[in-house]
Every structure is written in structure tokens, then in C-alpha cells.
Amino acid sequence: MGSGKSTVGQVLASLTSLPFIDLDDYIEAQESMSISQIIAQKGIIYFRKQELLHLKSVLKRRESIVLSLGGGTPCYYNNMELINEKPESRSIYLRANVPFLAQRLFEERQTRPLIAGIDTRDELAEFIGKHLLERSAFYNQAHKVVEIENKTPQEIALEILDLA
Template identity: 55%
Template sequence: MVGYMGSGKTTVGRIVANHLNVNFLDLDDYIEEGENMSIASIFETKGEIYFRKKEIEYLEKVFSIDDSFVLSLGGGTPCFGKNMELINEKTANSFYLNVGINELTDRLKKEKNHRPMISHLEDDKLTEFIGMHLFERSFFYNQAHHKIKSNNNTPTEIAEIIVNKLV
């Protein structure tokens, strides 16, 4: 699952994994466990460059696992190094959860304090930031094998679309 923060990668990924009866992995959780600190703390104490390097290492480690699983990536993961190339090489089914700017803004306003990339922004600057960021990242996201456009669908509806593409 790739897409911008707040696009529902973790929520939808859990539903898909449950439906397919496979493990669910969230790359951010995997990094936090491996580094023994939160993503926010990593950004704050070690910086984004350190985080992005670790992110690449942990992504490669996840793909060395033999079992089937559904993986939710961080919003920036596909946009650094050769991550998107690796993702598409290691799986035949990458999914871009494409959510519109206004919907993302509404979602992220509610959880801004838990998101290091946007926690410093005033609400009136959030839409512009998301729009600019999404524009920069869309090149990478659009390399996913499948694009799932969210039209205010519920996570369950999006998961059903994904599962139907897999069977």
C-alpha cells in the first residue's frame, strides 16, 4: 500500500490482510520496533536523512521475509532512493491509495499533532502543503501497479476493491 499520509494505507491494509488471511506489516511500526523509538522521535533527534536511510534498510529487510503479507508503507517511502523500483520488483501488486487533497486535509487536520511532517503547520497552510507535496510525490505513487481512487469510500469498500483485483 502506497499513498500520502492519511490515505488509509494502514487501515485498508489491515482489512485486506485479514480478508486474505495473511500477516499485516506497517513499515513505520517495523522501524519503530527496530529502532526502539517513535518515528516522531527519530525525526526530532536524528533527522529525516537518518530516518530515510533506515527506512530503506527496513524495507529491504521486510522484503527478505518469505511469508505472504500485506505491507503498508510510510507516505514518503516510495519517493526516496530506489524504493519504488524495489517495491515493484518484489511484488506484483502494489496499490496506490489515491485520495484527493480536500479529503486528505480533512483527515490530517484531526491528527496533525501525531504527524512530524505537518505538526508545525497552521490549519490554513495545510491544504497548500498537502497539494504541493502530493504533486511532488505523485510521480512515484503513480508507478504502483494499481491505482485505487478514493471517492469518499469507506476503508472496507476500498479493501474490497483491492481484494477483487487480487482474486
């Protein structure tokens, strides 16, 4: 969360002339509800099952795409394995440290269901640190890791292209 996956994905798609899909937006369109509404009305387990279903659907496409995942997507079921097992797939972890992410996310926390109830920067930093620790084993299964701090989305996208 807050690493710029959607923004960098859009820039990368533009640079490569590939279609861009944000998995969260795709799920919202397929479910005709926001992620917040899905979780509130049907629960987190339902959401994660739908996330897996829609991820599989997107990965079955024949054409190449740039796909941006939600921050939790790699951590459930065998999602990273599904992504990485496709020979043409290149997974990228956009990595940043906790203070950088907390600074970036604090002002927009009300628009993000997982952190909307957090009141202070210290609480947010603790939340982010806990999640990064829990999720790092999944994130580090990515084919490549790109450090994002002090880089523009364009610089990050160009670095990703250089990795290919």
C-alpha cells in the same frame, strides 16, 4: 498521509488471512524509538536510510504479507523499484484529492510530525498539494491506483482484492 494505508492494510490482511506489517511501526520497533524521535535525534537522512534498510528486510521475507508504507517511502532511493520488481508484489496507490485529505488530517495533525506545526486548513491543503505534486511520479509507479474518497476501508480492501 491520511489515505488510510494502515487501516486498509489491516482490513486487507484480515480478508486474506495474511500477516500485516506497517513499515513505520516495524521501524519503530527495530529502532526502539518513534519516527518523530528518530527524526528529531538522528535526522531525516538517517531515518530515510533506516527506512530503506528495513524495507529491504521486510521484502526478503518468504511468506506473503500485506505491507503498508509511510507516505514518503516510495519517493526515496529506489524503493518503488524494489517493491515492484518482486514478481509476487502488487503495489497499490490509495489516491484522494487535496480537500479530502486536508479535511481528514486537520484534526489529527498534532500526532503527525510533518504537519504538526500547520495552523490552518488552507496551509494544510497547500502542504498536501505540494507534496502530492512532488510525489505523484513515484506514487503513480504503483501497479494499481484505487480512489478512496467516500469509501469505507472494507470497500477499498474489497476493491483491491478485485484488482488481483
